Amino acid sequence: xxxxxxxxxxKTHRDENFPVASWLIQARHRxxxxxxxxxxxxxxxxxDHATLAPAAKLALLDRLEATLTGGSDAEPAGVAxxxxxxxxxxxxxxxxxxxxxxxxxxxxLSYADWDDLMGYCRYSAMPVGRFVLDVHGEPHSTWxxxxxxxxxxxxxxxxxxxxxxxxxxxxxxIPTDAFAAANAAPRELGLPAATAGLLSAIRGLAxxxxxxxxxxxxxxxxxxxxxxALECAVILRLARKLNGWLLQRxxxxxxxxxRPAGVAGFTLLGLLEGAIGRLGRGRS
Numbered sequence: 589x590x591x592x593x594x595x596x597x598x599k600t601h602r603d604e605n606f607p608v609a610s611w612l613i614q615a616r617h618r619x620x621x622x623x624x625x626x627x628x629x630x631x632x633x634x635x636d637h638a639t640l641a642p643a644a645k646l647a648l649l650d651r652l653e654a655t656l657t658g659g660s661d662a663e664p665a666g667v668a669x670x671x672x673x674x675x676x677x678x679x680x681x682x683x684x685x686x687x688x689x690x691x692x693x694x695x696x697l698s699y700a701d702w703d704d705l706m707g708y709c710r711y712s713a714m715p716v717g718r719f720v721l722d723v724h725g726e727p728h729s730t731w732x733x734x735x736x737x738x739x740x741x742x743x744x745x746x747x748x749x750x751x752x753x754x755x756x757x758x759x760x761x762i763p764t765d766a767f768a769a770a771n772a773a774p775r776e777l778g779l780p781a782a783t784a785g786l787l788s789a790i791r792g793l794a795x796x797x798x799x800x801x802x803x804x805x806x807x808x809x810x811x812x813x814x815x816x817a818l819e820c821a822v823i824l825r826l827a828r829k830l831n832g833w834l835l836q837r838x839x840x841x842x843x844x845x846x847r848p849a850g851v852a853g854f855t856l857l858g859l860l861e862g863a864i865g866r867l868g869r870g871r872s
Contacts, residue, residue, distance in 0.1 A: 592630045592648045612819040620723050623672040630665040635690040645694045682715035701765045713742035724813045737804035743797045751840045781841040794834040
């Protein structure tokens with residue numbers, strides 16, 4: 589395998605847990621967001637490939653970086669993002685941060701504590717929100733709430749997929765100290781249902797994720813672009829629902845993903861909440 593495109597999973601932005609470049613985003617911004625997504629998807633597929641050796645994964649990630657920064661035209665996703673960034677006068681910093689996270693996925697299979705996990709989210713999740721905000725010309729003051737939301741989404745995804753990550757990729761995103769505090773062990777992720785200790789560890793992380801979601805509440809009001817603000821409100825509403833399930837359900841044996849009808853319903857709720865918040869913003 590010599591190119592990142594050969595490692596493609598076939599997954600698109602429509603397959604993600606949360607909206608990506610949805611109809612809420614203004615049409616003029618959507619191509620740049622999709623170019624960013626496709627670059628990130630290519631890198632993610634490399635890092636998550638089931639049979640590639642670590643050295644081969646790192647080499648392909650280096651190829652993506654070289655293409656993004658202009659040293660090569662080898663990877664189409666890198667060329668497309670490079671051109672989209674140039675058209676808007678944006679630097680590749682956020683995509684480069686994400687490549688750091690994907691290299692961590694290849695070389696780092698566990699995390700010591702919450703701060704260690706948040707250090708990973710600094711590269712794996714926060715740059716996504718920052719990029720979208722930059723595309724819309726939003727001020728950097730919005731990054732604080734956006735970082736909290738993106739980190740929360742990352743942890744939710746980790747908890748939803750904890751069994752598969754352990755089984756298929758040998759990765760454990762539940763921190764070591766969370767296992768120790770709950771008298772549990774990573775090998776329990778391979779069981780058909782979670783033990784009481786593992787559930788305690790998962791729910792402890794979900795409670796900390798609730799704190800992140802509370803920190804993210806101001807984001808839809810802080811964002812100037814109304815359509816982006818509504819998208820943020822929808823994502824926040826979906827995240828709150830999923831995290832609520834993680835506080836109650838067992839992700840090893842129960843469904844903790846929304847079906848399409850559920851996504852539609854909570855999207856409407858999010859739009860309503862976002863619109864009400866925007867009205868309050870206008871009055872203030």
